[in-house]
Amino acid sequence: MIPAGRQVAGEVCNDCLVGFGVERIRQDFPALQVRVHGKPLVYLDNAATSQKPQVVIDRITRYYLSENSNIHRGVHFLSDLATQAYESTRDRVRQFLNAAHDREIIFTRGTTEGINLVAHSFGRSRVRAGDEVVISAMEHHSNIVPWQMLREEKGATLRVIPVNDAGELLLEEYERLLCDRTRLVAVTYVSNALGTVNPVKPMIAMAHRRGIPVLVDGAQAAPHLAVDVQDLDCDFFAFSGHKLCGPTGIGILYGKADLLESMPPYQGGGDMISAVTFEKTLYNSLPYKFEAGTPHIAGVIGLGAAIEYVQRIGLPRIAAYEADLLAYGTELLSAIPGLRIIGTAKEKASVLSFVLDGIHAHDTGTILDHEGIAIRAGHHCAMPVMKRFGVPATARASLAFYNTREELEALAKGLHKVIEVFA
């Protein structure tokens, strides 16, 4: 719900970049007005988390001000209100992903918890000694470590799809890795460290030809691409609210209903049961079977407002605008002497990861911060991919639809200053 009297960005615009109205969109984000070290904030750390529009902040405030109650429990007015807001978000998420059923949408704490849920529930019940899980060389630690833990517990094997020097997955190698022992493919849609957009749809089709289910880590995809889980035909899709203009601590796991039905619960507690005696517990039906305990109700409602906001602008328009920004940023950064972009895939989204000759990313980050420019410096929770490219760390500028060409020019100017300090 958008509070009355507040205009939502993008309503007046058509699908042309000129009419994208980024300056109006920026007005929706209070944090973008912050000044850092006396300079206007240039926020280019969106792959870590996005800023929140006023409508999301207002919606969460309204919940706590006038709707606060537990869900699925009370017969009273407020509980009914909170339950409706909570469940209508589930339906909004279903539409957002184009899932077939509301019961396929599980609220989690974030992408990491979604993947852990699948590793614990699906993984522990289906993976045996000698079985294999296929991941890729560009996974975030959250799509590596849960599978390693499963490997340790079950005596399974992890297979890793290699990447080329541009940061693209080698699909022939991928196909060779798929075999009778493969129980699951878990792969990221968009790489947080390189920006590569992986061809997940054909990859899913390749796995399905062998009857292997596929989990897609959608943490970096959901904010930048229109996702259709039925078109992709993925079996699981996990993403986080906070990278999508929503609050932290809330995320989504989509799973195909028949798979989720066949999986044991992940955590035990309230809401996930239908009847409990000391002898036996009957588990609740989907999706509640996977939502033990009082959930992050305010977070769910805030996420609903965030998705509504993003949908009003429209992901196809966001993707087109960001593609233009990315191309411009790539051009500006490529002109800087001694700068090497890490991740040059043909299909990329929103991420400019780079190293400067003789200058550590951490120093780059500190000096840019003094110019008011927020980037990430480090291994981006993807140490194996850093190793693949022979760098201990990169500096990463990651874009959102509220960034501007002027901000990318400020970044380029800031990088010249970094080089000056180290000259």
Added chain:
Amino acid sequence: MSDLSDLYQQVILDHYKRPRNFRRLDEANRKAEGHNPLCGDEITVYLHLDGDVIKDISFEGAGCAISKASASMMTAALKGRTRGEAETLFEKFHEMVTGHRDGTADPAGLGKLEVFCGVSEFPVRVKCASLAWHTLRAALEGSGGTVSTE
């Protein structure tokens, strides 16, 4: 506002670009590895201890300007010092970079290491400046494991 030039002083940049004692030490009888997982800094400190005296000291590794310069200047400051002196110097250094000292110029006897006092204005960089020293302590204690700042 913290000033960038307080952090990236010429002496620090010089030690970053031309680190002193930046090599493996063949006659080392103590060694330890340090790691800052936050930014990927890795360092190995080699010690040649003669009784209580640091007869020679060197380091290897990769890291940001602050961590590398700190390691370089640490080795320069500690050669020929005793173990006790090294411990005291670390304490003083740590107090300085974390901003936990009061007082006027060089009360601590840090000498050239005073150049790192600007780090206290950059809390996220304190770990960079102190990584070499934590690693040194591990080498002195002979624990032989890997030190992590996290």
